[in-house]
Amino acid sequence: MKRILVTGGAGFIGSNLCERLLADPGNYVTALDNLYTGRMENLEKCLKSDRFEFIEADVCDPVNIPCDRIYNAACPASPPAYQKSPTKTTKTCIFGVINMLELATKYNATLMQFSTSEVYGDPEVHPQVESYRGCVNCHGIRSCYDEGKRCAESLCFDYNREFGTKIKVIRIFNTYGPKMDPDDGRVVSNFIIQALKNEPLTVYGDGTQTRSFQYVDDLIEGIIRMMEYSRSDFTGPVNLGNPGEFTMLELANLVTAKTGSTAGIIHMPLPSDDPTRRKADISLANAELGGWSPAICLDEGLDRTIEYFRGLI
Ligand code: UDP
Numbered sequence: 680m681k682r683i684l685v686t687g688g689a690g691f692i693g694s695n696l697c698e699r700l701l702a703d704p705g706n707y708v709t710a711l712d713n714l715y716t717g718r719m720e721n722l723e724k725c726l727k728s729d730r731f732e733f734i735e736a737d738v739c740d741p742v743n744i745p746c747d748r749i750y751n752a753a754c755p756a757s758p759p760a761y762q763k764s765p766t767k768t769t770k771t772c773i774f775g776v777i778n779m780l781e782l783a784t785k786y787n788a789t790l791m792q793f794s795t796s797e798v799y800g801d802p803e804v805h806p807q808v809e810s811y812r813g814c815v816n817c818h819g820i821r822s823c824y825d826e827g828k829r830c831a832e833s834l835c836f837d838y839n840r841e842f843g844t845k846i847k848v849i850r851i852f853n854t855y856g857p858k859m860d861p862d863d864g865r866v867v868s869n870f871i872i873q874a875l876k877n878e879p880l881t882v883y884g885d886g887t888q889t890r891s892f893q894y895v896d897d898l899i900e901g902i903i904r905m906m907e908y909s910r911s912d913f914t915g916p917v918n919l920g921n922p923g924e925f926t927m928l929e930l931a932n933l934v935t936a937k938t939g940s941t942a943g944i945i946h947m948p949l950p951s952d953d954p955t956r957r958k959a960d961i962s963l964a965n966a967e968l969g970g971w972s973p974a975i976c977l978d979e980g981l982d983r984t985i986e987y988f989r990g991l992i
Pocket residue numbers: 757758853864865866867869870881882883884888890927949950953954
């Protein structure tokens with residue numbers, strides 16, 4: 680049995696990953712989560728498996744769990760969630776990755792760090808390639824997350840150089856799909872919930888800012904390829920995202936058309952430091968992860984996600 684630890688296992692990405700890992704009968708999966716933003720209902724299916732265990736704990740506290748693989752996904756990730764307690768967010772990034780790196784070093788396990796496109800900040804290079812070092816405000820309202828995740832990457836590479844710890848670092852671009860928290864304040868969930876309730880869609884700023892949206896199944900496929908099938912010395916960082924680029928107005932129009940909402944949109948103030956443009960360059964992932972590229976376009980992914988949210992409200 681391969682012993683796998685998933686921190687943030689009750690979260691959106693963590694719980695999708697746990698389900699995928701359990702589909703392999705050779706895996707024993709332990710999910711660790713403090714349920715700060717994670718939700719037990721995400722683990723309903725996993726909890727039926729005798730190869731699954733849930734531990735309610737904070738990744739900031741050291742644990743001793745023998746394991747072969749660690750996926751370190753624990754951290755509030757939507758801007759409203761990570762800005763609720765910025766100091767807690769930075770601590771989660773830093774103490775969390777240190778605890779997991781210590782564990783990986785002790786058991787000679789491979790640690791995958793869930794980093795983010797936020798390390799590029801408000802980028803001057805477009806699309807974003809891994810070699811671009813980013814443009815991050817280090818004292819703004821997003822810096823708790825951006826700098827926390829940047830320092831976490833730095834710790835991964837230092838543990839690797841100093842102690843030989845086995846690491847893999849992925850940079851996740853905006854991801855959406857089933858198991859998203861309807862209240863986490865992200866644009867995809869907000870728009871869909873608002874449209875299903877026939878309330879106006881809240882577009883921040885003029886809506887010309889862009890993002891690339893990745894369906895969660897594509898991300899999970901990239902994660903598994905990175906952990907299990909990439910060269911052992913391929914540490915990353917590697918971007919995992921969908922290179923399709925959309926403005927928030929385009930997204931609002933798409934969601935409106937798909938749901939038949941008649942409430943239109945309203946503009947709200949743009950939060951500070953909101954990145955203007957974002958688009959994943961995935962050439963490295965494509966080359967290193969067996970030709971990986973997203974298979975599910977926004978049109979199809981939104982249909983599936985709307986179905987999921989319909990079932991919730
Ligand atoms: N946004 C929006 N309406 C919302 C929520 C977000 O227009 O109800 C915008 C937000 O300002 C940003 C983009 O959508 O430009 C993506 O926001 P999200 O919080 O999903 O993720 P981010 O990429 O900013 O971390």
